[in-house]
Amino acid sequence: MRNLITSLFLLLLFNSLAAQSRQKPINERVDSVLAQMTLDEKIGQMTLFTTDWGSTGPTIRPGYREDIMQGRCGALFNAHGVTFTRELQRIAVEESRLKIPLLFGYDVIHGFKTIFPIPLAEAASWDTEAVKASAEVAADEASAAGLHWTFAPMVDITRDPRWGRIMEGAGEDPFLASVVAAQRVKGFQGEATFDEPNHILACVKHFAAYGAPFGGRDYNTVDMSERMFREVYLPPYQAAIEAGARTVMTAFNELNGVPATSNKWLLTDLLRHELRFKGMVVTDYTSINELVEHGVAADEKHASELAVMAGSDMDMQSAAYHRFLKGLVEEGKVPIERVDEAARRVLRLKFELGLFEDPYRFCDEQREKEVILSDRNRSIARDVARKSIVLLRNEGVLPLPKETKKLAVLGPLAADKDNLIGFWSAAGEGRHCVSLVEGIRNKLGENVELLTAKGCEITGDDKSGFARAVEMARQADAVVVAIGESREMSGEAASKVDISLPGVQEDLVKALMETGKPLVVVLMNGRPLTIPWLGENAPALLETWWLGTEAGNAIADVLFGDYNPSGKLPVSFPRHVGQIPVFYSHKPTGRPYQPNDKWRSQYLDESNEPLFPFGYGLSYTTFEIGSPKPDKTSFRSGEVVKVQVKVTNTGNREGEEVVQLYIRDKVASVTRPVKELKAFQKVSLKPGESKDLRFTLFEKDFAFLDQNLEWTIEPGEFEIKVGNSSDNVKAVVVERVE
Numbered sequence: 251m252r253n254l255i256t257s258l259f260l261l262l263l264f265n266s267l268a269a270q271s272r273q274k275p276i277n278e279r280v281d282s283v284l285a286q287m288t289l290d291e292k293i294g295q296m297t298l299f300t301t302d303w304g305s306t307g308p309t310i311r312p313g314y315r316e317d318i319m320q321g322r323c324g325a326l327f328n329a330h331g332v333t334f335t336r337e338l339q340r341i342a343v344e345e346s347r348l349k350i351p352l353l354f355g356y357d358v359i360h361g362f363k364t365i366f367p368i369p370l371a372e373a374a375s376w377d378t379e380a381v382k383a384s385a386e387v388a389a390d391e392a393s394a395a396g397l398h399w400t401f402a403p404m405v406d407i408t409r410d411p412r413w414g415r416i417m418e419g420a421g422e423d424p425f426l427a428s429v430v431a432a433q434r435v436k437g438f439q440g441e442a443t444f445d446e447p448n449h450i451l452a453c454v455k456h457f458a459a460y461g462a463p464f465g466g467r468d469y470n471t472v473d474m475s476e477r478m479f480r481e482v483y484l485p486p487y488q489a490a491i492e493a494g495a496r497t498v499m500t501a502f503n504e505l506n507g508v509p510a511t512s513n514k515w516l517l518t519d520l521l522r523h524e525l526r527f528k529g530m531v532v533t534d535y536t537s538i539n540e541l542v543e544h545g546v547a548a549d550e551k552h553a554s555e556l557a558v559m560a561g562s563d564m565d566m567q568s569a570a571y572h573r574f575l576k577g578l579v580e581e582g583k584v585p586i587e588r589v590d591e592a593a594r595r596v597l598r599l600k601f602e603l604g605l606f607e608d609p610y611r612f613c614d615e616q617r618e619k620e621v622i623l624s625d626r627n628r629s630i631a632r633d634v635a636r637k638s639i640v641l642l643r644n645e646g647v648l649p650l651p652k653e654t655k656k657l658a659v660l661g662p663l664a665a666d667k668d669n670l671i672g673f674w675s676a677a678g679e680g681r682h683c684v685s686l687v688e689g690i691r692n693k694l695g696e697n698v699e700l701l702t703a704k705g706c707e708i709t710g711d712d713k714s715g716f717a718r719a720v721e722m723a724r725q726a727d728a729v730v731v732a733i734g735e736s737r738e739m740s741g742e743a744a745s746k747v748d749i750s751l752p753g754v755q756e757d758l759v760k761a762l763m764e765t766g767k768p769l770v771v772v773l774m775n776g777r778p779l780t781i782p783w784l785g786e787n788a789p790a791l792l793e794t795w796w797l798g799t800e801a802g803n804a805i806a807d808v809l810f811g812d813y814n815p816s817g818k819l820p821v822s823f824p825r826h827v828g829q830i831p832v833f834y835s836h837k838p839t840g841r842p843y844q845p846n847d848k849w850r851s852q853y854l855d856e857s858n859e860p861l862f863p864f865g866y867g868l869s870y871t872t873f874e875i876g877s878p879k880p881d882k883t884s885f886r887s888g889e890v891v892k893v894q895v896k897v898t899n900t901g902n903r904e905g906e907e908v909v910q911l912y913i914r915d916k917v918a919s920v921t922r923p924v925k926e927l928k929a930f931q932k933v934s935l936k937p938g939e940s941k942d943l944r945f946t947l948f949e950k951d952f953a954f955l956d957q958n959l960e961w962t963i964e965p966g967e968f969e970i971k972v973g974n975s976s977d978n979v980k981a982v983v984v985e986r987v988e
């Protein structure tokens with residue numbers, strides 16, 4: 251009895267102390283833990299190791315369990331699932347000296363187990379709620395699997411489809427990418443109070459300008475003007491930080507001569523002082539050690555000093571801080587205050603997540619069973635997927651009739667499942683995907699006879715399967731042919747100099763087209779491809795990217811008209827790789843293209859124009875977008891310009907249109923792009939229905955960096971251009987007056 255009373259007393263005492271502790275401001279609680287820590291333990295909090303459960307980089311260090319017990323790492327990545335994370339967390343909070351809980355991170359880029367469209371595809375939806383819903387489901391599943399932190403959103407602008415990681419961002423435009431970045435952060439973090447264990451820390455990456463490597467070659471040099479950096483590449487990082495992203499990841503690349511991981515201007519002057527980021531900076535995978543290869547560090551100890559003093563708080567997988575930081579502090583090269591600052595930032599995250607109160611609050615087996623791959627999540631994934639599809643051509647073929655009796659579903663990706671999850675597919679599994687053939691079968695049931703064959707592989711020159719495929723096409727009422735890339739052909743370390751369709755896939759389409767049957771080409775790819783022949787000859791062409799677990803159902807929804815495609819390209823599709831970079835918001839130059847005038851900025855052997863431009867996408871209905879009507883023809887400092895635009899569904903089918911608003915500063919003290927996206931609205935209209943859309947343009951929308959890199963607005967005329975694609979707009983002029 252006495253023991254029972256003693257135990258009850260101690261329990262009450264512990265709870266009351268914990269309750270008092272919980273009431274203390276987090277900073278005080280952080281400091282109280284920090285005060286107990288040795289230098290080794292502080293450095294441990296600055297160290298992130300991968301487990302051997304997955305490989306997302308060149309090295310894997312053995313012995314992470316011992317590292318945890320010895321307090322040598324404060325966070326792990328590539329570990330997920332309640333069982334595994336609970337096991338590792340137990341080591342930390344029961345066997346280490348100070349029992350500081352671990353942070354578990356993972357690349358939950360577009361879904362955890364229920365895989366959503368690749369981020370580039372989601373950006374093509376221009377649907378801000380869909381983008382947020384995707385991140386929310388990803389966070390719900392990841393947190394149910396014991397994870398606290400995702401290394402997303404990746405917000406790197408790129409205008410170079412040779413770069414495989416184009417699949418991971420939101421395309422070429424800073425405005426669209428900024429909207430998408432903020433929505434993803436809000437989806438991952440929720441209100442960022444973490445009161446419930448169903449949201450996770452976001453990590454905006456890769457800071458900065460990783461998407462502009464020379465030659466489109468991953469990890470290559472990045473060198474650009476500060477103007478270009480601030481106007482084009484910086485905005486999405488800023489938007490993610492303003493949306494509350496708790497962590498930032500440094501990029502592998504150098505920026506203008508200084509690698510991001512040791513770039514004090516980037517990580518401290520810009521990120522901390524200008525953008526006022528208060529969270530934690532983690533490096534990318536072994537990027538501290540790579541400072542030696544960059545040639546800015548004599549050895550890995552020197553690299554550690556450069557990185558920590560520049561502002562890198564946590565070392566991902568280099569084990570550089572683990573090996574050298576103590577010596578650097580003892581030698582006086584790194585002040586202990588810098589180590590304390592970095593360790594505080596890590597501890598603060600763990601307090602925010604409630605891990606000190608309950609290290610296992612993200613380890614709920616029951617919730618893991620209920621949440622992951624739920625019907626609800628699959629339904630949301632299907633909705634986001636179909637909204638991400640872009641209709642590029644349709645010569646009266648789509649939608650296919652549901653009464654189709656015999657359908658040939660051909661091509662190397664027709665029955666494929668494994669590629670549908672794309673690159674960076676976290677714990678996703680191809681076996682959970684709905685293939686295109688399965689999606690069509692689900693849609694049409696047993697009323698249709700499906701004839702399926704690959705016809706060819708994705709790569710290689712073997713055409714021996716053509717004859718069988720063509721014969722099936724001849725027997726069918728219509729043909730759907732799924733072609734594209736394999737998932738490894740885009741993503742990290744997947745740069746290409748030839749971005750045309752691999753293998754003999756285009757020849758397969760040509761052979762099938764000779765049958766004269768109604769034919770739909772379904773593209774599955776992670777990057778824009780140079781497909782000029784298809785782009786000008788395919789009877790119908792759907793860009794479906796990699797749509798994830800519900801791909802087949804989503805594509806079938808569009809093929810048979812249960813969903814009217816509404817996607818718009820977030821990135822230009824070049825006609826030829828030689829045009830790169832080709833993007834809509836280009837400068838006019840002093841010799842803009844004029845037909846039949848040789849002495850102009852043009853190619854002898856190719857057009858200047860992309861095959862498909864930014865913002866382009868067709869529908870099964872038609873829309874009429876009226877001229878923009880500004881509420882004033884001239885505006886002064888401090889005034890906004892309200893713009894009204896009437897949009898009408900002039901077709902016979904309900905549909906959604908993305909009305910895009912661009913501006914052009916006609917004359918300025920520095921050259922300005924021919925147009926820049928400043929607003930958009932996605933609107934659903936019934937046949938014959940009209941809506942008056944209202945946009946508000948603020949001072950910042952007219953501003954640019956002057957020759958001194960100061961934001962300014964100059965008097966003069968601005969064109970306001972509105973339309974349903976960057977190459978299809980109606981303009982009106984307004985004037986900024988002193």
Ligand code: GLC
Nearest residue numbers: 306307357401455534535742
């Ligand atoms: C990779 C990627 C980064 C990812 C990290 C952890 O190399 O560059 O985006 O989050 O390593 O997997």
